[in-house]
Amino acid sequence: MSPSLLLVLALCMSTGALICNSAMNKFSVHVMNGFKNQTLQTHCQSKDDDLGLQLVPVNGEFQWHFRVNYFGTTLYFCNMWWVGGHRSFNVFWVNDDFLVKDCGNSDCRWKAQEDGIYLYNSEHNEYHFYYNWEP
Template identity: 60%
Template sequence: MDVQKMSYLAVLLLVLALCMSQPLIANAGKFVVHVENGLKNDILQAHCKSGDDDLGLQYISVNKEFQWSFGINFWQSTLFFCNMSWVGGQRTFDVFWVNNIFFRKYCPHYDCLWRAQEDGIYLFNYESSEYEFQYKWEPRQI
């Protein structure tokens, strides 16, 4: 095969690869994760991280939120997790991951809305326009 044909083949393969990854590339804008304190009387502590970023320990007052924005990495493997705690319990869980179903249902407008309440942790479902229960609090580790 001559060099010109190999160049055309390489360009064709690149275009095909880009077309196949299009659903995730469409979500390549800036995402914002919101962590809201929906507790009645207590401060929520949230310590959120990814493989690259440690957002530090946040103290979130009642009816306030902590938020941060970011883009999806080149490998489309961006993952953020948080440890949330209050006097009634604690929980560590993923708050953002690259998945088209997660995007469509929970972050279609590039906003992912988490809320801590006394009975557990909720994630806003844009399809139903309601917060959905996701996680039960675990006993605090002292």
Template identity: 45%
Template structure:
């Protein structure tokens, strides 16, 4: 038995794929358009009081564990966004009796713009809060204030 595929069947398949792309295209993040591009999150301890910064960053699939940074030290990790464009990393930072929990990486156009259009999202802990560097403007923007434990 010879298996053939008519042009009508191919056209119908094409229309279904196109319809799905249009339906879900607006909800899918920009990262799937660059599936092999590696993304980075960097945490920097810029506390003026010389305190050690403790943190834990994780996604649904990956837990980087509890880590510590001395003053002016930094930690960077890299990853690729999953096939569905839903990779999210959040971090919990703390020192003394202060802490902050925030999304360190989201696969959205808005978040990419906040990072300055870069694949590097650079977070700096200062005594008054957590700052995100806009790489394109080289401006640190305060995003979160410390909460008391």
């Protein structure tokens, strides 16, 4: 048995099923522009991946796909701004409630609107308000 496979098995046994399953699954983060007539500017990244500046048109979407690391520490965050304000926040992290209830185990869907930023809650099948814009 290879040393890397042994490490993965040891981590799965010591950390629990969530991190082990998360490391095997592919995740997607979607950033959607729900504005009526404004472009959303966003810059998303993790410790290892900088996704660059994205200009998301009205009703448009920016998305990316990835697998979490074996330690369950994968974290993505975004800076978003438009003429009405800005906000920096985490858009993906490994946590039971977040992954199951909000991301439906694989897709995290964020929507920017004039009155704030919303996250789709797959458990309730609707967007929930998450953040206000900062001036």
